[in-house]
Amino acid sequence: MPTVKLAPRGAARLNDGHVWVYRSDIAAANDAPPGSLVRVTDVRGKFLGTALYSSSSQIAIRMISREEVRDLPALIAERIRAAISYRKNIVSNTDAYRVVFSEGDFLPGLIVDRYHDVLSVQILTQAMDAEPVRSAVVNTLADEFKPAGIVERVDSRIRELEQLPPRASGLIQGEKSSTVVEMNGVRFHYDGLEGQKTGAFLDQRENYAAAAQYGHGEALDVFCYQGGFALHLAAKCSSVTGVDSSRPALEMAEKNAVLNGREVEWIEANAFDLLKDYSTAKRQYDTIVLDPPAFAKTKRDLDKALRGYKELNLRALKMLRPGGVLITCSCSYHVSATDFTGVVADAARDAHKSLRVLENRSQAKDHPSLINVPESSYLKCLIVM
Ligand code: SAH
DSSP: OEEEEEEEHHHHHTTOOOOEEGGGOOOOOOTTOOOOOEEEEEEEOEEEEEEEOOSSSSEEEEEEEEESSSOOHHHHHHHHHHHHHHHHHHOOOOOOEEEGGGGGGGGGGGGEEEEEEEEEEEESHHHSSSSHHHHHHHHHHEEEEOOOOEEOOOOOOHHHHHOOOOOOOEEEESSSOEEEEEEEEEEEEETTTSSSSSTTTGGHHHHHHHHHHHHHHHHHHOOOTTTTHHHHTTTOOOEEEEHHHHHHHHHHHHHHHHHHHHOOOOSSSSSHHHHHHHHHHHHHHHEEOOOOSOOOSSGHHHHHHHHHHHHHHHHHTTEEEHHHHHEEEOTTTSSSSHHHHHHHHHHHHHHOOOOOOEEOOSSSSTTTOOOOOOGGGEEEEHHHH
């Protein structure tokens, strides 16, 4: 097995409990092949653990164990079974949830979502793309779930970054790629070959239930995608309007409304323009959801992202009736929970509102974050009243 030697800063990072080492913190990689399993040592040769190596990513080392690993496919199968068993205790009221969340399940570079009888797999690193590993993943999942279909969702940008040959999304086992799921008593269509990303809304599953708990009166779901929040609110609210700029997302949202026998008004619009128009027109709501896409994709975008969040939250708060509830989210990792609360606090001050924090939430428990890996915790969901 090839050995990768870490510079002191790389070794310090692992000793701090992190699982990634950047290329700049590697002292010698000794021509480790792309995607290989490597022994990791400090500069003096002291063994630090076993990792998956990427020859092209900035994250060169992703630790898979602090011990020696002889049989990677066997370890992967064991970790997948452990991820499944972890969820038996923490996931309820749904047949759609994340089964494997990369580092959060000690399987760096692998994402698996379950949508009732269809599984969706995403492979994000050279090591997970190797044939014996792929087989271990597919065989273990097929064994454990007996799904009607396993779909692979390919992110072509990531394959390029990892210098992997292009590959098409599609069924990799079975026949079925679309299905219907039910979470918190609300039903959704799932089409594994369509949509913006696998499980766009699974990380919000517990937040949907929380929003439904407080939702009342007239509701506005901004950045509604396929209607996750809107359809959860429909049971509790007198009317619900969903806004998104994506027509295909809204078409799916309407199908979901029909599936649940609900009436929701869907508006195709740029959320910034619509909120500006509606707040100028003094429209009022009792429940507003803000769940925009990640504004800060890198640290450099942080200031601009914070201004975006501030504008959205200020406009929403101005449109909130007394006693109204705002459910406001951010999925940008670079915007910390403290930053985000600060932005909402600034918006409340500017809107002359005294708000109570009902809940300070994050991603659903089937998207586990590692306490020593801050990058694995990304979703913020504040519920204020
Ligand atoms: N709340 C959704 C997920 C939202 S994802 C759920 O729970 O399922 C972010 C959504 O914002 C996407 O559907 C995307 O189409 C939409 N979007 C991105 N930019 C937008 C804009 N400027 N105006 C309106 N919608 C936008």
